Amino acid sequence: MEDEFILFKKFDDAVLADTLIDLLEKHDIAFQVEETLISGNSAAMDGQQKHYIVKIHPDDVLMANQAITEQQQEDTQLLSEDPHLAAFTNAELTEVISQEDEKGSADYQMAQKILVGRGAHINDDTLPTHPQDSLSDLSAQQPKHTTRIIIGYFAALLGGVLGILIGWNLSSHKRLLPNGKQVYAYSEADRQQGRQITWLGIIVVILLVIYRIYKAL
Structure with a gap:
């Protein structure tokens, strides 16, 4: 029933909401997601200015918070084992996650988590249009010295x-x-x-x- 679910988290970024949803699904925690336009914002109709409300059962709140804590600890451990991504700028991390053929890679997953942790908003507008071309430019050797x-x-x-x-x-x-x-x-x-x-x-x-x-x- 609808009233069995209560507000758990509220986001204004779809990536943040998706990250939590993935975690809830991983732990078999039932949830509901609602999208609401931000009131008083005429730009909301472009699909970018929305609230994403994640609801769960009251009995699952403790389990969900524990899952979030464990995931944060796991992410911290991964960063300590492979710190090179932690030193990347937001632009460089965005370049990593723009590689569509590498979305299942550990670097893709960690880059997205670092950006989310920094409060960066990730959407189609922030991703490079031609990621392979951008990498080709970056990999080009410097001119003759x-x-x-x-x-x-x-x-x-x-x-x-x-x-x-x-x-x-x-x-x-x-x-x-x-x-x-x-x-x-x-x-x-x-x-x-x-x-x-x-x-x-x-x-x-x-x-x-x-x-x-x-x-x-």
């Missing part, structure tokens, strides 16, 4: 150590994409130059050590 390469060669010839560091950075530095994938930050040509700078710096350091040992004899 001629100045850094020249400095690296000079540093390698003058003392070695700084040149080694610059060369190592050019040859191996990677960037983390919002979907968790790592890509090289520099082009293959720049990475090749970086490897050459690194080896040049190592050779110069070895020669300097040999020279100082020879002078000390």
